[in-house]
Amino acid sequence: MFDYVVVGAGFAGAVIAERIATQLNEKVLVIEKRNHIGGNAYDYYDENGILVHKYGPHIFHTRSREVWDYLSQFTDWHLYHHHVLGSIDGKKVPIPFNLNTLHELLPESFARPLEEKLVSKFGYNVKVPILKLRETDDKDLKFLADFVYEKVFLNYTTKQWGMKPEELDPTVTGRVPVYISRDNRYFQDAYQGMPKEGYTKIFEKLLSHSNIKLMLNTDYKEVIDIDVKNGKISLFGQEFKGILVYTGKIDEFFNYEFGDLPYRSLRFEFENIQKEFVQPVGTINYPNEYQFTRITEFKHLTGQEHSSTTIVKEYPQGYERNVKGKDIPYYPIPKKENLELYARYKERARQFPHVFFVGRLAEYRYYDMDAVIARALTVFNNKILR
Ligand code: FAD
Ligand code: UDP
Incomplete structure (x- = not known):
């Protein structure tokens, strides 16, 4: 039998299992309930031989040297800095909105004095969330x-x-602040890149240890019984007193007893085109046109x-847990009442001191990959390593 069990083979689960x-x-x-490892970072070669990301484009970026060094044990890097353009007023302009965007969209007689005002009020090389910028009293x-809003x-x-x-919580739009700078990159983190052989290869390395037994195609409920009333767990029908690392949805763990935590979902439409490239950069955002939000061309990444x-x-699209095609919880929705509901589940989790809830679904947090890895390492070092 096992003293350590991990539910989920995304970054949260795979990093802790490796440790x-x-x-x-x-x-x-x-x-892992899916038929593959990697969680939402999973990538594969499509039928045309192009490396694509099944659950949406993933670009690795972090300020943390520790996270970068940890992951670099399992991959070499294709050094890449992500660039995004926005389709606005018939032009393709840099996103996040920066001083270059300002000059491309507005006539010089407007743009120049606005640039001066921005710099004198906030400083140069400063990021200002749009909701904060809107609070200004300067006309x-x-x-x-x-205009930017x-x-x-x-x-x-x-x-x-x-x-x-x-x-929404201001941190959501705060991810893409107005940037008083001429830097057209999407992220300014010191460490950025794409894994040279893809993300799935990283997971193969993380999980290839002889101490790790991997069960794919298995919902944890098929082998684990959680008695939420009495705080007891059984594994394969026997009482389990070891450590459980749980990276699935926290409301699912508690049988939705306080109600469902809301999520947003996505539908992806992939298309192969017989051209070497179709757009000038990795991603083009379409804020005001079409029903999709953005188009990403993988080869740029x-x-x-x-x-x-x-x-x-x-x-x-909306998330519905029992409707096929809408049943992947891509984004927790950070807003007050949802975070309050999550807080009730978190409090409830104290009844299970040997279960660690880690990751985007288990903590209901809009984590990027690097933050999940940092969190997994912290949980391992502070709570599991003794
Ligand atoms: P997940 O990757 O979701 O892994 C959880 C795993 O648990 C899954 O494999 C799931 O199948 C499994 N599981 C769930 N329930 C059960 C169950 N009942 N039984 C068994 N297994 C179960 N981050 C970045 O840093 N850069 C990006 O560019 C970026 N782009 C993104 C784009 C999109 C469209 C999305 C949705 C996310 C993006 N992210 C990005 C965020 C990134 O996907 C997450 O930070 C990361 O995948 C979270 O890892 P995790 O292990 O917490 O969760
Ligand atoms: N956003 C926007 N317009 C843009 C880019 C981002 O309104 O051109 C907002 C939108 O609410 C989005 C959020 O900022 O969901 C965060 O953007 P990010 O690119 O970080 O989203 P993710 O890659 O996580 O989907």
Whole structure:
């Protein structure tokens, strides 16, 4: 039998399993309901031979040297800095909105004084979330803030989340702040890149240890019984007193006893085109046109050379856990009442001191990959390693 069990083979689960197997030298059972490892970072070669990301485009970026060094044990890097353009007023302009975007969209007689005002009020090389910029009482900056809000954020956010920017936690639109700079990159983190052989290869390495037993195609409920009333767990019908690392949805763990935590889902449309490239950069956002939010062309990200190219369009949709095609919980929805509901589940989890809830679904947090890895390492070091 196992003393360590991990539910989910995404970054949260795979990193902790690797640490248990390697550093603790203990056997660990990893249970994954999908037919593959990697969670939402899973990539594969499509029928045309192009490396694509099944659950949406993933670009690795972090400020953390520790996370970068940890992951670099399992991959070499294709050095890549992500560039995004937005289709706005018939032009393709840099996103996040920066000083270059300002000069491309507005006439010089407007843009120059606005640039001066921005720099004198906030400074140069400063990021200002759009909702913060809109609070300004300067009439010219308010004009600019409303312009950016309407052209970049309002319709994109309404498509993506089914609500307006101000209805969501400000950290959501704060991910893509107005950047008072001429830097056109999407991220400014010190460490950025794409895994040279793809993400799935990283997971193969993380999980290839002889101490790790992997069960794919298995919902944890097929082998684990959680007695939420009495705080007891059984594995394969026998009482389990070891450590369980749970990276699935926390509301599912508790049989939705306080109600469902809401999520947003996506539908992806992939297309292969017999051209070397179809767009100038990795991603083009379409805030105000079409039903999809953005188109990503994978070869820009991965650096793969091929005579054809594959793109993906992202169509946002509501999440419904029992409806096929809508049943993948891609995004927790950070807003007050949802975070309050999550807090009730988190409190409830105290009844299970040997279960660690880690990751985007288990903590209901809009984590990027690097944050999940950092969190997994912290949980391992502080709670599992003794
Ligand atoms: P997951 O990857 O979701 O893994 C959880 C695993 O648990 C899954 O494999 C799931 O099948 C399994 N599981 C769930 N329930 C059960 C069950 N009942 N039984 C057994 N197994 C179960 N991050 C970045 O850093 N850069 C990006 O560019 C980026 N782009 C993204 C684009 C999109 C469209 C999305 C949705 C996310 C993006 N992310 C990006 C975020 C990234 O996907 C997450 O940070 C990361 O995948 C979270 O890892 P995780 O292990 O917490 O969750
Ligand atoms: N956003 C927007 N317009 C854009 C880019 C982003 O309104 O052109 C908002 C939108 O609400 C989006 C959020 O900022 O969901 C975060 O964007 P990010 O690119 O970080 O989203 P992710 O890659 O996580 O889907």
